Amino acid sequence: MRISEKNTPEQSGGLKQRVISALLYCSGEMQQLHSHMQDKPYLLQLVEWCLRGISRVILLNNPLSGAVILAALLLESPWQALLGTLGLLASTFTAIILGQDCEEVSSGLHGFNGMLVALLMGVFSSAGDWYWWLLLPACLGGAATTFLSSSLAPIVDHWDLPVSVFPFNTVIVLYLACTGTSNPYFPNYPAHPPRAPESTNQTQLHVPQLLQGVVLGVGQIFACGTLGPSLLILGAVFIFSPILAINALLGSVMSTMAGLSMSVQHRFLYSGLSGFNGALGCMVVGAFFIFSWRTLLLSVASALLSAYTDIALSNLLGAVGLPASSWAATLIGTLVLLLTGKNLKEHRIPTGKVTSPEMNLRSHKEWSATNDYTTTTDA
């Protein structure tokens, strides 16, 4: 509603105005669609919840973004897209059965962890595509994440933090530690540490591949290692919020540079595996803080910290053949939200009030304009 007000001067623009209207309708949280769906059949509502759940993985809340990401996953690998959808459904249904808050379920908050777990099970499985037994752990793992988020909620709530992807990270590490590489039913590929082995001489850096790796860094949040799907995922972020899309790319760049400074193996840089933790760490700041030059510096710092922490954790966990998945970004992101310094704290948005960065910025400006005494915040 409020978005369309902005367009009143263009009301006579005809087609152009209609296109802009449609674009604005699709951007942000799409609250209009959400209210519109309230009286639709249950199955249609469930589809909206699940699409929002898919977009939640990458800090969005927009069913259209979710649909674009699902398309990207189908393009990357239909089998993994199936697994992810199954995990998403399993965790959403578990949340409904447990009686979790209805508003949370309908905004997709109980689906994204399950989706990621199922997706990563498929990525690490060495049994090949269409290995149907894998549907079993995908369902169980998805359900387990809902248990975990339900349990972690009262603890993190106490400091106004989101549960974030802690459940996913915990469940996937436990699953991989449980099954291992030689399990007769669910064998996995081992994870390798990014640290270059002592004997090898690193070949020269290939700059175009490095640049591609930056884009792939955004895709690797969904374990996508090819360019097309990664660009689609970046587009999905752009639909929700251009600011977040810039954050994602900026984070991936900083993270790749951190990887270069630690001379990680080149294939980590080229595949985007070096970039995705930094991208996530940067996006957390973009999503939970009012955009300003101060928070931009903070997002760079968060990206660098996430990237270095990821290298450290990957080296440590790689020693026992486990991946660090997104532990680094999750931990650093959580710590960043806890920062107490008064120069940053005033830019922090309470967890329950977070919408898209553009909307946050707008409501902050309106609020600042009416409250004179808050003008000092930008001083």
Added chain:
Amino acid sequence: MRISEKNTPEQSGGLKQRVISALLYCSGEMQQLHSHMQDKPYLLQLVEWCLRGISRVILLNNPLSGAVILAALLLESPWQALLGTLGLLASTFTAIILGQDCEEVSSGLHGFNGMLVALLMGVFSSAGDWYWWLLLPACLGGAATTFLSSSLAPIVDHWDLPVSVFPFNTVIVLYLACTGTSNPYFPNYPAHPPRAPESTNQTQLHVPQLLQGVVLGVGQIFACGTLGPSLLILGAVFIFSPILAINALLGSVMSTMAGLSMSVQHRFLYSGLSGFNGALGCMVVGAFFIFSWRTLLLSVASALLSAYTDIALSNLLGAVGLPASSWAATLIGTLVLLLTGKNLKEHRIPTGKVTSPEMNLRSHKEWSATNDYTTTTDA
């Protein structure tokens, strides 16, 4: 008092009624005995506290159960029973010296961690039975658990959680990491991961041994690996609460099935080592939730999660030669108590009000009957 009211119709039954009276007197928390002991000599009171402490290991609170378990331990190995008793005394006395809450000490809450630590020190020691130097770490370890529970209490209290066996698990892992396998004074056996080595071919499953392993799973909570003592321990649980005994067996069955699904080494299944974390995880739900078909499902889920987490942690810690002891059940049990879904939360009993499941059920029913608006809980 209230238990005997139940028997008024049978008052004329003579011998039969007397036996039932005696049985009912011995079941549950034996509060009558507790009040009866208040004015007895200190040493006699201490015996009651310690016996309750022994039973606390397996979530009971009944001195008779404690005595039966002590008998089972003596039957299994007198040396280990001695060590366990010493650890129990050390931690109870430390609690008294530190000035812990008197009510807590007298209900055995400051003894069970110390007992388990001393018991496990004996089990892992490779110096043989009656190696008297081991009394030293047994005492110190027992005292250390009391320090730890005293420190953890204000943290877990905040979310109405019990300290549980976190102190035991922490101290035993630190002790084994400290001493290791080649220590000249306190050598230990290394712990092996349950994951089957890649080269070996698993032989065929022996079903009777598997069934025995389910019962041994209950005994392994006290590190008992033989059938007689395990049955005695199961009997001790039955004395306190038949519901908990069913939970223990159910958990052990689920846990063994989880072990089968991950194809762990057969000796883990046969010895009950696969079962005990599931049994504990299942019993936590039985003890802290009102019994209903919903919580029965939850207890199955808790047993499965505990079992899989145990395999994962055992594989991880086994890589450095350490056992996962009961970390899995303790962590999952704590998370289950934190669940926020409204369908489960209404069945959760506040930590301070937990008695035996049968009593919980009865007081819940009485309470439901008087409060009309709570009838929705079983809808």
Added chain:
Amino acid sequence: MRISEKNTPEQSGGLKQRVISALLYCSGEMQQLHSHMQDKPYLLQLVEWCLRGISRVILLNNPLSGAVILAALLLESPWQALLGTLGLLASTFTAIILGQDCEEVSSGLHGFNGMLVALLMGVFSSAGDWYWWLLLPACLGGAATTFLSSSLAPIVDHWDLPVSVFPFNTVIVLYLACTGTSNPYFPNYPAHPPRAPESTNQTQLHVPQLLQGVVLGVGQIFACGTLGPSLLILGAVFIFSPILAINALLGSVMSTMAGLSMSVQHRFLYSGLSGFNGALGCMVVGAFFIFSWRTLLLSVASALLSAYTDIALSNLLGAVGLPASSWAATLIGTLVLLLTGKNLKEHRIPTGKVTSPEMNLRSHKEWSATNDYTTTTDA
């Protein structure tokens, strides 16, 4: 002010009285200097803050102690002293930029973690002294510790705990895991576990070296492995508080005995590496509890627990080539501050009111004298 009142009887003592006055002026927290500096130039104030920050590492709060310790570090290695100062400045400036509480910054609370990180980076670097690239991670690491303390503060505040050296321990472990031993830019020495290898026969113990190791244990808090600087550091502690100096030595003795009982390698005992966690663990009790025979026992227990935990963690982390730095003392110290037993809790000083042990003792006595009902505390 109050300290000088004590000297009124000696007012006619001339030179002797002046010396005592000067000594008393320099001991304790030197609040007079702090108030005196308020209207001095910013740069001079910054020097005071940083010197206090140096002394904070070892639980002091005295700029003179800080200066003595800086002298000791310069004596040990000018390069490492430079690195430490840089880390100190980096973390202090980050705190100012983040807008942390001014009072905290001026009392050095945001400098000591950064200093330790930079110092240890220098110690572990295998690239030799004056390797200028190391200034980069030293600055970044210092800044990272400030982020971490700012984030951890709201969590630990909840239980009235100090942030302590958790940020240092986290950052240094992540840095070493990130770079490793074969990094082309920032190579490090690997850390070795204290556990003696199975093959070696321990030679006979050399008692004078063992005694020297006890003193070096105090120096090892600043990674000083030679006698002169260690004695200077001990002197710096004595300036702030003789009680703490005794605690430091007592802790180092207990810790060395714990090392002997676990038969760690002799070079750990001789170099003071066995002693420093115990010294710190013992000093925490000295600093945060009113001095009495009860808290003296507690400080011995804390030293022993810290020492054994340090051996366990060093063995575990040593398996992946990482040091346990002061994790053990930090964890045990934090747990000791959480103790709930009423016999100890009444001796605990609220975190915000901690000054030097002598002052704590004096204000406690004054307070006890006026409040009759508190006389039971020493009963």
